[in-house]
Amino acid sequence: MQQLLLADGTSPRRHRRTLSRSHALKGMCAAALATAGLVAATVPGAQAADNPYERGPAPTQSSIEASRGSFATSQTSVSSLSVSGFGGGTIYYPTSTTAGTFGAVAVSPGFTATQSSIAWLGPRLASQGFVVFTIDTNTTSDQPASRGRQLLAALDYLTTRSSVRGRVDASRLGVMGHSMGGGGSLEAAKSRTSLKAAIPLTGWNTDKTWPELRTPTLIVGADGDSVAPVSSHSEPFYRSLPGSLDKAYLELRNASHFTPNTSNTTIAKYSLSWLKRFIDNDTRYEQFLCPLPQPSLTIAEYRGNCPHTS
Missing domain, CATH: 1.20.5 (Single alpha-helices involved in coiled-coils or other helix-helix interfaces)
Structure with a gap:
C-alpha cells in the first residue's frame, strides 16, 4: 500500500x-x-532597583563612616538680605544631577551660635546625596519655636526660590538642629507633618512631650551634657513620641552638649543612615539601624523600634 x-x-x-x-x-x-x-522579583536587588530615590552606591560600614561620600559637592551662600523668615545660610549640594533630584535637609544652630557651629554637616551629608542648608537664625537668641519656623522658612526658600531648587525633590525634606536648634527641629516636625525625618542633636526645649509628631525622629543625646541633660531633655522627648512612630534614641558616650559642633563619626553615620532610610526610603541603610546598635566606646545607649514600618 x-x-x-x-x-x-x-x-x-x-x-x-x-x-x-x-x-x-x-x-x-x-x-x-x-x-x-x-x-528576579523576590531578590533584594530587584526590589531595591524599584526605588527611584536611591542615590549613590550600596552602603558599607566604611562608606557611612567616611568623611566624604561618592558625590562631588559645591556650595552657595544665601544672604540674609535676600530672604525672609530666617537669617540666610549656606547650601551644600551634589554637583551632578545625573542621578536625578535629591532629598534635602535644613540644619539650625543652637543658642548664641551661628551656622559655622554646624557647618561640618553640610559637605559631609551633601557628598552622600542630599542638598543641605545650614542656616543662620534671625537672632542668636531665638527660642526653639522660632527656630522651628525658621527651619520651615528655609526649606520653603530652598525648594521655591533658591538657585538649586531644580536639584531638590520638595516632597522629600527633613530637619536637624543643635541645642535650641534641636528643639526647633521638633517644633518644625510638629508643625509640618509631611517632613520625612527629624534629628535633634543634644536638643533643648521647655516642651518635653511630643505625642503629636508623625515624622520619623532620631533623638541624639550626650551622657555628659550639663546644658540639656538627657534626663530632662532627650530622654523625655523620646519617651513621649508615639509608640507607632519610627523613632530612635542615641546617647553618645563621653560626650558633651557641644559634641555636635565638631565633626563626629558616630553622629554622622547614624544621622546619614536615618536620613537615607526615611527621606530616600533607601532600605539599604536599614542594616545600620536594625538590629539596634549596641553600646560601645562611642555609644552609651541606643533605643528604638525595629523593624521600621515606613
Whole structure:
C-alpha cells in the first residue's frame, strides 16, 4: 500500500508527533521564563532597583563612616538680605544631577551660635546625596519655636526660590538642629507633618512631650551634657513620641552638649543612615539601624523600634 505523504515529505503521524514535541518545548520555555521572572522579583536587588530615590552606591560600614561620600559637592551662600523668615545660610549640594533630584535637609544652630557651629554637616551629608542648608537664625537668641519656623522658612526658600531648587525633590525634606536648634527641629516636625525625618542633636526645649509628631525622629543625646541633660531633655522627648512612630534614641558616650559642633563619626553615620532610610526610603541603610546598635566606646545607649514600618 502506498503511504500518504504531506508536502514536506513526512507522514501525517510523524507530523503530529513533531507538533506535539514543539508545543511541549514552548510550554517548558514559557514556564522557565515565568519562574525566572518570579525569582528576579523576590531578590533584594530587584526590589531595591524599584526605588527611584536611591542615590549613590550600596552602603558599607566604611562608606557611612567616611568623611566624604561618592558625590562631588559645591556650595552657595544665601544672604540674609535676600530672604525672609530666617537669617540666610549656606547650601551644600551634589554637583551632578545625573542621578536625578535629591532629598534635602535644613540644619539650625543652637543658642548664641551661628551656622559655622554646624557647618561640618553640610559637605559631609551633601557628598552622600542630599542638598543641605545650614542656616543662620534671625537672632542668636531665638527660642526653639522660632527656630522651628525658621527651619520651615528655609526649606520653603530652598525648594521655591533658591538657585538649586531644580536639584531638590520638595516632597522629600527633613530637619536637624543643635541645642535650641534641636528643639526647633521638633517644633518644625510638629508643625509640618509631611517632613520625612527629624534629628535633634543634644536638643533643648521647655516642651518635653511630643505625642503629636508623625515624622520619623532620631533623638541624639550626650551622657555628659550639663546644658540639656538627657534626663530632662532627650530622654523625655523620646519617651513621649508615639509608640507607632519610627523613632530612635542615641546617647553618645563621653560626650558633651557641644559634641555636635565638631565633626563626629558616630553622629554622622547614624544621622546619614536615618536620613537615607526615611527621606530616600533607601532600605539599604536599614542594616545600620536594625538590629539596634549596641553600646560601645562611642555609644552609651541606643533605643528604638525595629523593624521600621515606613
